[in-house]
Structures are given as structure tokens and as C-alpha cells.
Amino acid sequence: MSVTAARGFVASGVHCGIRRTRNDLALVRSTVRATGAGMFTVNRMLAAPVVVSKRHLELAQPQAVVVNSGNANAATGAQGERDAELTASTAAQLLGLAREDVLVLSTGVIGVPLPIDELLRGLAPAVEALSPAGGAAAAEAILTTDTCAKEALEHGEGFVVGGMAKGSGMIHPNLATMLAVVTTDYPLEPGEALEFLRPAVERSFNAISVDGECSTNDTVVLLANGSSTAGRDDSAFAEALDAVCSQLAAKIVADGEGVTVVAQIGVTGAASMDEAIAIARRIATSPLVKTALHGRDANWGRVLAAAGSAPFNGGYARLDPSLVTLDFDGVRVLELGAPSGVEPELAGDTVTIDLDLGLGGGSASYLTSDLSSDYVRINADYRS
Amino acid sequence: MSVTAARGFVASGVHCGIRRTRNDLALVRSTVRATGAGMFTVNRMLAAPVVVSKRHLELAQPQAVVVNSGNANAATGAQGERDAELTASTAAQLLGLAREDVLVLSTGVIGVPLPIDELLRGLAPAVEALSPAGGAAAAEAILTTDTCAKEALEHGEGFVVGGMAKGSGMIHPNLATMLAVVTTDYPLEPGEALEFLRPAVERSFNAISVDGECSTNDTVVLLANGSSTAGRDDSAFAEALDAVCSQLAAKIVADGEGVTVVAQIGVTGAASMDEAIAIARRIATSPLVKTALHGRDANWGRVLAAAGSAPFNGGYARLDPSLVTLDFDGVRVLELGAPSGVEPELAGDTVTIDLDLGLGGGSASYLTSDLSSDYVRINADYRS
Secondary structure, eight states: OOOOTTEEEEEEOOSSSSSSSOEEEEEESSSOOOOEEEOOOOOOOHHHHHHHHHHHHHOOOOOOOEEEEEEOOOSSHHHHHHHHHHHHHHHHHHTTTTTGGGGEEEEEEESSOOOOHHHHHHHHHHHTTTTTHHHHHHEEEEEEESOEEEEEEEEEEEEEEEEEEESSSSOOTTTOEEEEEEEESSSSTTHHHHHHHHHHHHHGGGGGESSOOOOOEEEEEEEOOOOOOOOOOOOHHHHHHHHHHHHHHHHHHTTTTTTTOEEEEEEESSSSSHHHHHHHHHHHHHHHHHHHHHOOOOOOHHHHHHTTTTTTTEEEOOOOOGGGGGEEEEEEEETTTHHHHOOOOOOEEEEEEEEEEEEEESEEEEOOOOOOOHHHHHHHOOOO | OOOGGGEEEEEEEESSSSSSSSEEEEEEEESOOOOEEEEEEOOOSSSSSHHHHHHHHSOOOOOOOEEEEEOOSOHHHHHHHHHHHHHHHHHHHHHOOOGEEEEEEEEEEESOOOOHHHHHHHHHHHTTTTTOOOOOHHHHHTOOOOSSOOOEEEOSSOOEEEEEOOOSSOOOOTTTTOOOEEEESOOOTTTOOHHHHHHHHHHHHHGGGSSSSSSSSOOOEEEEOOOOOOOOHHHHHHHHHHHHHHHHHHHHHHHHHTTOOOEEEEEESSSHEEEHHHHHHHHHHHHHHHHHTTTTOOOHHHHHHHTOOOTTTTOOOOOGGGGGGGTTTTEEEEEETTSSSSSOOSSSSEEEEEEEEEESSSSEEEEEOOOOOOHHHHHOOOOO
């Protein structure tokens, strides 16, 4: 219901036949004229739906989003782009919209042509099934190796922000194979949506990591249709949008492939904000840190080794070993470069890692997960 | 015998008590006056022995190398540096050398004070055991989670280059937790060794990856004592040094923690040489590529997704999806951006991945390994 919680939105999730039995086609639309924005992967190997959706956003305000799972329509050449356009135009015709009003999102296997006949055949039933009660079905139909649907909802003064997301492997800054659609009845003027979406994404989807991968298809879409009776309170809206994005991002990390523990990494005292982010990200993506977390081993030396090797500006982020202080799950293990001799006992399914560099005012935080044998099993077996 | 194959070198490996039962202290020295050079980790969190060895190299030509396993003497504060200096000065005294003639290398757990009493007590027996037959014992004493000793040997016209290395986890560009000592009787003048060592290391130890980690302790040392009767043939020497470094690097990858397959990644047609390296490295360190390799799945879409997201100069290395051609284990799977529909069958313990970007003349190659459940098990259990 989350993606249809805001007034004037309908959604559906159906089975079109890309996947054997699970639903694989979702549709979200605004029933009144909406504005919106999208943010996309920075991967140079752009998938066809990303190319097409970016093009459509340059031409029109988005009114509807088609999402298929089971096939990413990536590395599919010129045919892939034609298939993505055909998906948008067919959906547009059924919805009484212009082709460029429709965005297309895909997730699944790379390098296999999109089963376009199945997808097109599924669009009519998907349009037929559109309903204010269709949010949960849509959230279900966009999943791949996810173990559960991911929805989030925030109520503001007279307005609502709701969203759905998928993503469990390849989760990294820059939205790696994650898709999210967020809707709101808050009133925005054309062109404003991106100003709100960008900072919310930076603080949420771009500050999580499961395996350091960055996919060809990652997309976050925001649709705003102004059906709310509320007046404008931009900071309240920004806060609600932040909250929805952060909740969805946290659900993605917690549902990471094979994840048994979630770690909150905080970096302070960095020489600059960008260096803080680089160091937090490096710790968050270190296989040795992540395997130690899996073993519930407070192996803080690995955190330091990762912090000292954070790529930055063609070199490495600044760090002075004699100024570093590290708390592992609330226990001071290193102070100004010298070990305290105290070893924290890790238990439970969350861990905090707080690193202070003692150099300046830069700070950043990151959510990450452990790296487990299940992650390997899932990804050695699954063609994605 | 490799590290003592060149005339005028002796070595030993003994048990000093840092590790419970396995030998943990190695010594290599030249019996005649040598010149030499070292290359070190770029990690900002420099271990004490790296700080000390760099300092000694600025003051003198290296004559002997002390290596301990079981403790990295990293993140050990000012005490760690005193311990490393004490190790060097004690060894120097026993060997009749100046303190700055001795380099110290450590590998093992981070953040635990070096058991300095054990180490110092072990130095006399290590000096006592020095012998031209001691190369194998030294190569054994420097290992940690390695499953086998790594030695290499090349004979030139009248000269010999021999080396030993350790490293199995944390292997990445920039020498991540790998140690190597290479000796030769080829005649070099003081100051020349680094000119030969640097390019050899770039093409070998800096072009391998097991898990993308970069350690606090990585060091490669070259000692050259001119005991050879040969005249100078610098290109022959450079070739032999390259060969020894490449053999040691390949042995490190093949012995990577939990490794079952080694992949040779070739990138051609990149917009620049540096972008070729960035792309090859990104593919080589992608968990999704590496888990697919483990499953013997020619999941080439993951190779493309990795190639498209190679960090470069604060952005990403250039790639045009419509110009990319990919061969997986000799089979053309993608040509100019369009999939061929042919799927290679992977078998055996080596795989080749050849990516042509069609943009320019940049090329690079990289050795990497699969990512297995055993890697996770080893690193979740092992405090390193």
C-alpha cells in the first residue's frame, strides 16, 4: 500500500512470464497530472531502460512507471533500447499517456534479450489491475533475490510520502542494482522534484553497501501529484522524503544476500567531508572487515587497514596513525594510535564502528553488512 | 633454496615463539656488501616495521632482512616503532652490521603488541642457523594462512635471481599483505636497485588481486650483492627480475584463501593506459565476478557491470556500451555491444576474460581468483 498511500496513485503487480511463476511486472501511475524526477546509476554500462527513462525525463514529466523483474535489459545492444521504448509506448497507449510520460525500470539477468513479447502481453492485465490497493502487489513484483518486499511510509501535515524498493545484492553507493519508486501527494512544481530527491538519495541509497557493486540499472524515481490538500512546507516534505528513502535503504541492507549482521560505520575528524565519505565507504566494502563481522570478531585492525587505504583523488584519503581513535561497538579499542588492550565482545545483529581521525571536521556515516558463505552460495548459483 | 640461490646469500627460518608451533622468524643476509631497495604498501596506516625499514633505506644500503610472522606490529603506536628498531639493532649487533643495514618485515595479526622478548630471543638462533641451504626454511617461516611456501628462481647469463614471498589474503594492487624478498648476485650500483624493482613490481605484485584489500605491511625487498662473475646485461637482469616477481605473484593468487580458479583478465582498447588498469582492477576485485567464477558460471554481464563502474580520477573510466567486445574463456560473448547468444562452458582451474573497449590504445592485464565460501570461513574465523 505504501506506493499507493498518497492520494491519486494506483499500482499493480502481475505475472507476465519473464519469470517462471513469481510476479514480474509492476505498474505505478498517478491518476492526476504529476511531476517527478529520477536518479540513475553512474555505471558507464547503462542498461537500455536507464537510457530510455533518462531520455523521457528530458522530454516530459513522468506520470507512470513500468518495472519488470527477471531481466535487466542490459548489454542487449540496440535491440534492448528498442524493446524499452516499445514497453513505454505500449504502456502509454493503454494508459492514455504520451510515450515520454512513461518511465521503464528493469532488474534481473544481464546480457540476455528482454522477453519483449511476454512483457508486452503483460501490460494490459497490469493496467487492468491498477488500484489504490495495488501497492503491495507492485512491491512484490519488482523483487529478485530479495527475501521480502520493502515498503516505507511517512505521513506529513496533510501529505503522504510512500515508497517501494528492491535490492539485495550489488548494493553500493550509486544505487547499485536497486530500484525504488517513491510517490507523494505533496505539491511540487515541474523541475522541483530533483532538488528534493538528490539530497535524500545521497543520505540513504548512496550511503549503503552490501558488496561494493554498482549495477547497470539502478534507479530511484519520485512522482509528486499535488493531490494533497496541504499547503507547502518544504522542510517537512524533505524530512519525510529523507525518512522514506532511509527506511528503504536500511531494509535493503538488512535483506542483503546472506546478511546476518548490519554495521553502522561513523567516521569523524577527517581532513575533509569527501575524505570522510571515502574512508567510510572503504571500511563498508572491505571483504576482511565484512567477513570478520560475519564471524562476530571485533577485528578492529582490519578496520584500520581499510581506513588507511581509502582511494581519494587518485591517491589515498589522509590519515595519521598516531591520531586515530577507534570505538568498536561502543568499546574504545584504540586511542591516538595506541591499542587499549580491551576487546569488545560482539553479539546480536547490529554493530557500531566509530572512527575518529583527529585531523579536521569531515564526517560521514555508512550502513553495511557482513559477508557470509550464503552470499557466495547465492551468487555462485544465481545468474543475475 | 631460491632466496639463497644467488652467490653470497645465506638464510634461516626458526621458531621464536610468536606462533605456537610453526616457525615464525626468518633471516636473509648477504655475506658480502650488497646494495638494494624496497617497495612498500601505500596504506596510510603504515605498520611500524614499514616506517622503520623506509627510514633505514634512506640511511644505508640494506644488507640483511628480518621477517617475523604471527604479528604485524601494526596499529601498535610508539611502542611498535621502538620494538621494530630494537629488532633491527639486535640483529645488526649479532651480524656485525649497523642498525640501518637491517630491514624488518612483519606479517600477522594487527593491533596486538609485538611479542618482542620472544622475537629478540629468537634472533641468536636465527643468526646461528644462517646457511646457503637455508632458503627453504626462510620461505616457510614467513607464511601465515598460506598453504604452501612460495619460491621462484631464474638463471641469467652468469647471474641468478631468486625470491620468496608470502601472501594469501588481502592480496591487491599495492602489495596488500604480501611480503617478498628477492636476492641476486647481479652487480648493481647503490641507487640502481629501485629502478629495476619498481617496474617489475608494477607488472607483478601490483597486478594481482584476491580480495581487493591493501595491507599495512606489504613490502618487497631486493638485495643485490654483485657476487656474480657476469658483466652487465641490464635487460637480461630486468627480464629475470620480472620473471621471478611474476612467478611469485602468480603463486600468491593461486594460493589465495579458498581459491579454486585463477582468472587472467586482459583489457585492451581503453581510452588510456591508466583507465585500462582501473577497469582491469575493478573486474578483478568485483565480488559478483568472483563468486560467478567460483560457480564456474560465465556470467559475463557481471564483467560488463564491473567494467562500467571502474573508479577513475574522481569519476569513472570511459566506456561506450556500443563499442564493447568481450571474450570469455576464448568465446566471443559480446561484439560491439550486442550479445552473440553463445555461452561458454567453464571448466578447469583457469579462465581468461578479454575485454576490448574500442576506444583507444590503453591496455592492462590482471590476475585474480574466485571468491569462495572457504574465503569467508577462513576470514570469519582467523584473527589477522
